Amino acid sequence: NAGVTQTPKFQVLKTGQSMTLQCAQDMNHEYMSWYRQDPGMGLRLIHYSVGAGITDQGEVPNGYNVSRSTTEDFPLRLLSAAPSQTSVYFCASSYSRRGGEKLFFGSGTQLSVL
Amino acid sequence: AQSVAQPEDQVNVAEGNPLTVKCTYSVSGNPYLFWYVQYPNRGLQFLLKYITGDNLVKGSYGFEAEFNKSQTSFHLKKPSALVSDSALYFCAVRDMKSDGYNKLIFGAGTRLAVHP
Numbered sequence: 001n002a003g004v005t006q007t008p009k010f011q012v013l014k015t016g017q018s019m020t021l022q023c024a025q026d027m028n029h030e031y032m033s034w035y036r037q038d039p040g041m042g043l044r045l046i047h048y049s050v051g052a053g054i055t056d057q058g059e060v061p062n063g064y065n066v067s068r069s070t071t072e073d074f075p076l077r078l079l080s081a082a083p084s085q086t087s088v089y090f091c092a093s094s095y096s097r098r099g100g101e102k103l104f105f106g107s108g109t110q111l112s113v114l
Numbered sequence: 115a116q117s118v119a120q121p122e123d124q125v126n127v128a129e130g131n132p133l134t135v136k137c138t139y140s141v142s143g144n145p146y147l148f149w150y151v152q153y154p155n156r157g158l159q160f161l162l163k164y165i166t167g168d169n170l171v172k173g174s175y176g177f178e179a180e181f182n183k184s185q186t187s188f189h190l191k192k193p194s195a196l197v198s199d200s201a202l203y204f205c206a207v208r209d210m211k212s213d214g215y216n217k218l219i220f221g222a223g224t225r226l227a228v229h230p
Contacts (some may be wrong), residue, residue: 004157008137017153022132033217040123042204042220043158050215090157100146105157 014039023091031094032074122223135190137205146208
């Protein structure tokens with residue numbers, strides 16, 4: 001039972017480069033979300049989705065895009081990486097379509113932007 | 115807006131002693147509260163949640179949390195700490211949005227260090 005799978009685990013980018021963080025879940029959860037974790041700030045919500053074709057912004061959406069073409073996948077795109085986007089990124093899903101319930105987290109992607 | 119605060123950056127406790135990790139909340143309406151744990155290089159794992167009912171909630175790995183409405187607190191506790199409990203602990207509250215969808219708001223986290 002894989003749960004929530006994130007790739008890559010580590011990534012180094014140069015300022016201005018773009019990339020996609022992959023997230024897949026095999027639990028048939030409709031709700032999926034992306035958080036970033038920064039020291040002393042906890043986790044902050046970037047974007048979330050309540051089903052295929054439906055996405056919305058969280059607290060810190062600037063510089064990130066998402067799409068949800070299938071129930072299983074929820075990729076996060078960095079359009080033009082900036083040093084301020086250096087962080088650890090977590091994808092999470094929930095059995096509750098409305099969110100706000102127990103979240104299942106991936107193991108994270110550590111991103112450094114130089 | 116809903117929020118949680120974790121007043122301690124780090125908690126140190128000796129193995130075998132009881133531990134408490136503090137969390138206070140600010141919500142409008144009834145709070146839905148959660149505790150998560152993060153072990154090194156891992157994602158967060160759910161420990162327990164409070165929705166309603168008994169003020170003492172039992173969760174995974176022998177942890178429990180006490181909900182106190184008058185003090186707006188939701189402290190995480192364990193009667194006897196293990197070295198393997200050393201990790202980063204997050205308190206979270208559900209934020210109900212006007213569009214009917216919810217999200218979890220996390221505290222800054224508290225690092226628990228259990229010494230042999």
